[in-house]
Amino acid sequence: TSSSSPFFLSPSLHLRLLLPFHTTEQRTRPAKTTAAPRLPFLPSAPMAAHASLVVLVALLAVGAARASNDEGDALYALRQRLKDPNGVLQSWDPTLVNPCTWFHVTCDQASRVVRLDLGNSNISGSIGPELGRLVNLKYLELYRNNLDGEIPQELGNLKNLISLDLYANKLTGGIPKSLSKLNSLRFMRLNGNKLTGSIPREFAQLSNLKVIDLSNNDLCGTIPVDGPFSTFPLRSFENNSRLNGPELQGLVPYDFGC
16 A cells, blocks of 8 residues: 555646746856947047147157258358368258258257357358348347348348347348348347448348447438437448438438439
């Protein structure tokens, strides 16, 4: 009876025994996830700022090098025009990228030529228009040499020029009206040359001009009286045999005697 009967599970008990395993399997199976779309890489703000700074520095360096090359070309063109018996221009080597290494040339921190000092150097020849390309030049000192020819109109492009010293040479021709565009100019010394013609009336617009010396030339006409000319002493114009004194407006023509 009870000892020999085989053991059978009832259908309901069998189901109850299987259900926990089935439920656990469903509960522990990892949920299927959807991958987030990949976004393009965007640099952080510090990285972007650093990259911009590097690019800016590189562009400034290229700009400075290009300016140095242009200025070096202009200076070397001047050297080609000049005779230099004392070899003061020997260091002006066109194969050097930066003219700031040349003697008698001064540059600012951005490697731009701001001063050319060849005074009393025993050089001769003409100045030429190339110097008009030195747009950052502040001091042009070519005094006490043997320079001849005319003063180039292109010097009127030197908008930053403070001092123009061409005295004690053999320069001829008229004083260019283009020099009236040099609004930063404080010192203009052209004395001791062979300049002819009248004093450009436009020079009365040079409000920053403190010193002018046009003595010992062959200028004619009258002396302007407007602007800074009202303060210049007459000795600044002496020894010009055809110069007729201060302008008498309405009475004497400006170019009287020319």
